[in-house]
Amino acid sequence: MLKTYPVPKNLETYYDHPDYISHTDQNKKYIDKIYQFIKTYNLNKKVRLIKKLRTTEKTILDIGAGTGDFLKYAQKDGWQIHGVEPNHQARIKALTKEITLKESLADIPEDKFDVITLWHVLEHIPDLESEIKNIQNKLKLNGYLVIAVPNYKSYDAKHYKQFWAAYDTPRHLWHFSKESIKRLFKPxxxxxxxxxxxxxxxxxxxxxxxxxxxxxxxxxMAFLIGLISNIKGLLSKEYSSHIYILKKAK
Structure with a gap:
């Protein structure tokens, strides 16, 4: 696992940029349209994924919910939804979709959830171990924690090196490998x-x-590198990003 250092004191200002698309739903530039197309495809895929998990009920907590799109899709599929999003602008956007998000995990009721999701969020959390403990306390026994994070051991990361966009410093404070995820959550x-x-x-x-x-x-060139990365991933199992499904044991 890699760590961003130093971390600026005014870190929150890096999330207020108009081009930070996950907080704005921006759809003006061509690259924004590509992002929105991929996002729609992934939202359907994410809901299908959690639907396959064997849960006692259908309660879900999404941490770092952005503008609420994933929760909106999950709600349509019959899930009882809760969400956390620290960014005020993103929470306002979510309200326009009739999705109410809390500012922090401390604002979430004492309920325990069948599924907790963090879609490209874990890498943003400053006090990582403390937050993992809080998340674990919110999860039912035999409940599922679903995490998506970039993988710095992928081909595209190695190809672009310091220009690899998924480093996204300083917003991304941590940079994960498959082994680091396994070790991080084991305790x-x-x-x-x-x-x-x-x-x-x-x-x-x-x-x-x-x-x-x-x-x-x-x-x-971007398409070519992306394609090569996925082809190499077939052999190495090191893709640009991974979804990790973890289960809470006794």
């Missing part, structure tokens, strides 16, 4: 039961990385 009796690739991430991350590296979009 909290959260057992890793499944790891799944996020195949579209390599293409979108490569597109952003090309822009950071050269100042140009380079769509063809």
């Amino acid at each position: 909290y009796k959260l057992k890793l039961v499944q790891t799944k690739p996020m195949l579209f991430d390599s293409f979108y991350v490569s597109l952003l990385s090309e822009k950071y590296k050269s100042g140009n979009n380079n769509y063809l």
